[in-house]
Amino acid sequence: MTFNTASLIGSRVLVTGGTGSFGKTVTRRLLARGVGEVRILSRDEAKQDQLRMELSDPRARFYLGDVREPESVSRAVRGVDHVFHAAALKQVPSCEFFPLEAVRTNVLGSQNVVAESVAAGVQSVVCLSTDKAVYPVNAMGISKALMEKVALSFGLNNHESDTIVSCVRYGNVMYSRGSVIPLFVDQIRRGQQLTITNPEMTRFMMSLDDSVDLVEHAFVHANQGDLFVKKAASCTIGDLARAIANLFGVTGDPFRVIGTRHAEKLSEALASREELSRAQDMGDYFRIPADIRDLNYSAYVDEGDPAQTDRVAYDSHFVDRLDVCGVEELLLSLPEIRAELARAGRTRIGLAA
Numbered sequence: 287m288t289f290n291t292a293s294l295i296g297s298r299v300l301v302t303g304g305t306g307s308f309g310k311t312v313t314r315r316l317l318a319r320g321v322g323e324v325r326i327l328s329r330d331e332a333k334q335d336q337l338r339m340e341l342s343d344p345r346a347r348f349y350l351g352d353v354r355e356p357e358s359v360s361r362a363v364r365g366v367d368h369v370f371h372a373a374a375l376k377q378v379p380s381c382e383f384f385p386l387e388a389v390r391t392n393v394l395g396s397q398n399v400v401a402e403s404v405a406a407g408v409q410s411v412v413c414l415s416t417d418k419a420v421y422p423v424n425a426m427g428i429s430k431a432l433m434e435k436v437a438l439s440f441g442l443n444n445h446e447s448d449t450i451v452s453c454v455r456y457g458n459v460m461y462s463r464g465s466v467i468p469l470f471v472d473q474i475r476r477g478q479q480l481t482i483t484n485p486e487m488t489r490f491m492m493s494l495d496d497s498v499d500l501v502e503h504a505f506v507h508a509n510q511g512d513l514f515v516k517k518a519a520s521c522t523i524g525d526l527a528r529a530i531a532n533l534f535g536v537t538g539d540p541f542r543v544i545g546t547r548h549a550e551k552l553s554e555a556l557a558s559r560e561e562l563s564r565a566q567d568m569g570d571y572f573r574i575p576a577d578i579r580d581l582n583y584s585a586y587v588d589e590g591d592p593a594q595t596d597r598v599a600y601d602s603h604f605v606d607r608l609d610v611c612g613v614e615e616l617l618l619s620l621p622e623i624r625a626e627l628a629r630a631g632r633t634r635i636g637l638a639a
Contacts, residue, residue, distance in 0.1 A: 289410060290506050293368075295320040300366045300408075302353055302399060303373030305333035307462035308414065311494040312370055312501060317343055325349055327362040328373070353395030359402040369411045370501055371399045374433075377464060378418070378426050382548040385425035392429035397436050404440070404449045412504045413437045414497075415455040415513075417490060417554040420561075420599070424549030434513065441511030441576055452508035454500045455515050455556060457490025457602070461622045466523070470530045471626050480531065480541035485524025487546070488553045488602040491616060492518050503571055511576030515556045520602035521613050529613035533623070534630060553603040562597045572600070 299316050303309050304326030316324050327349045328334060334348045351358025353373045363369065374392050375381055381388040396413060403411045415434050418427030440451045461467050470480050500516040508514070521529075524541075531540035557565065557572055566573040598604065608616060617623045 291319060291502060294505075296322045297367040298323045298325065298365060300325045300327060300363055300369045302327045302359075302362075302369070302371045304328050305330055305337050306372060307459065307494060308372045308497055310337060312372070312498045313337075313341070313346065315498050315502075317341070317345060321345065323347055325362055325366065327351055327353070327358065352391075353398055354390050356398045356402060359398045360406070363399075363402050363406045363408060366403075366406060367409050368505065369399065369403050369408055371396060371411060371413045371437075373399075374414070374430070376416070376426065378424050378550060379548040381426035381429065382424060385429070388425050388429040389432075392426075392433045393436055396433045400437055400440050400451055403451075404444075404447065408449055410450045410505060410508065411437075411452070412501050412508070413451070413453045414501070415453050417455060417457045417556045417602075418551075419455060420555040420558050423551055438511045438513065438576055442578065445510065445578075447510070450508055450510055452504050452511070453513045454504045455513060456492050456497050456500055457518055457520075457554060457556060459492055459494055459497050460617075461620055462494065466526070467530065467617075467620075468622075470527060471534075471623075474530070474534045474536060475630075479539070480527045481544045482523050482527050482541050483544060483546045483550060484552065485522060485527070485541075485543060486552070487523045487550070488520045488607065489523065489526075490518040490520050490554060490556060490602050490605075491526075491608070491613075492516065493620060500571070507568070507573065509575065511578070513561075513574040513576075515572040515574065515600065517570055517572070517600075517605075518556070519606050519608050519612070519616075520553075521608040525608070525610045525613050528610050529617055532610065533614055533617060533627060533632070535632060553601050555599040555601040557600040559597040559599045562600060 299321050301309050301313055304313055305328040313324050323345050325347045329352045331350055349362040353359055375388045415430050419431035419434055422428045422431050434453050437451055437453055473480050504514045527541045561574045
């Protein structure tokens with residue numbers, strides 16, 4: 287079964303976690319694509335009410351519930367053609383203190399989404415993951431890595447299923463709720479120094495539109511059990527802070543170092559060395575197909591994969607890294623940053639209006 291974006295016209299689509307930053311962006315994109323209905327499943331009625339008023343579109347239907355509850359998912363997915371699964375616990379420190387909560391939402395909740403989607407005859411399910419799932423060191427990353435395994439194992443056990451289940455993996459989404467860029471902007475607005483954990487820490491940078499592009503790419507190109515990664519530039523947290531300070535005209539020492547938070551890594555990887563050994567380079571994307579060997583390993587006892595030794599992980603420390611000027615240019619592509627600069631009376635870099 288193959289899809290294209292025209293397949294969305296007139297279709298019913300469920301977005302779990304639909305009131306989050308990604309969920310709102312993909313909902314607006316889907317409505318613009320001409321879908322017949324977007325169902326938004328989330329557990330926050332206040333955010334649902336706010337989004338309902340913002341969209342003011344009868345094709346947006348709101349379902350109050352939690353992916354942890356199969357009944358909630360079953361109700362929302364009934365009669366749906368496609369599912370974009372974005373519901374998750376995403377904050378690294380909180381998941382460190384409450385790891386079982388991360389398991390209940392990110393792992394068991396994702397299993398509910400896949401199982402109920404299959405039972406309802408959904409055509410495609412795209413599950414959203416994170417670079418923290420690669421070589422994970424924290425509970426959030428571990429739970430998202432297991433989410434990928436749970437989702438993609440469906441294809442290993444159901445080769446002939448009419449429901450295509452795939453995953454996408456991306457890095458830091460700029461200006462998403464709870465991320466560092468809106469924090470920096472708020473600190474500048476308050477006249478405070480920017481608080482950074484480690485100036486040498488590197489992260490991949492993606493816009494919300496880039497993340498939706500990745501999901502659409504998976505929707506169009508996925509085979510059963512595929513995982514997709516969008517290539518991205520990285521930058522240091524120190525250069526990110528300097529770039530934002532420059533755009534807003536902050537002078538002097540713009541930031542202070544507060545130290546690494548619970549279970550943070552110095553760098554992140556979007557794809558492991560082992561995955562890249564079997565990946566297909568699709569230009570702006572990597573397709574990582576499922577390892578479709580069955581449980582009979584006898585044929586592989588004496589044969590390994592020599593390609594693994596020739597690969598390195600797609601790591602934020604070693605990909606193309608933006609300098610301060612490059613980060614400034616990337617930030618200026620964000621409508622949120624341009625709006626904040628306009629509010630601050632700054633119409634161009636380095637000049638007051």
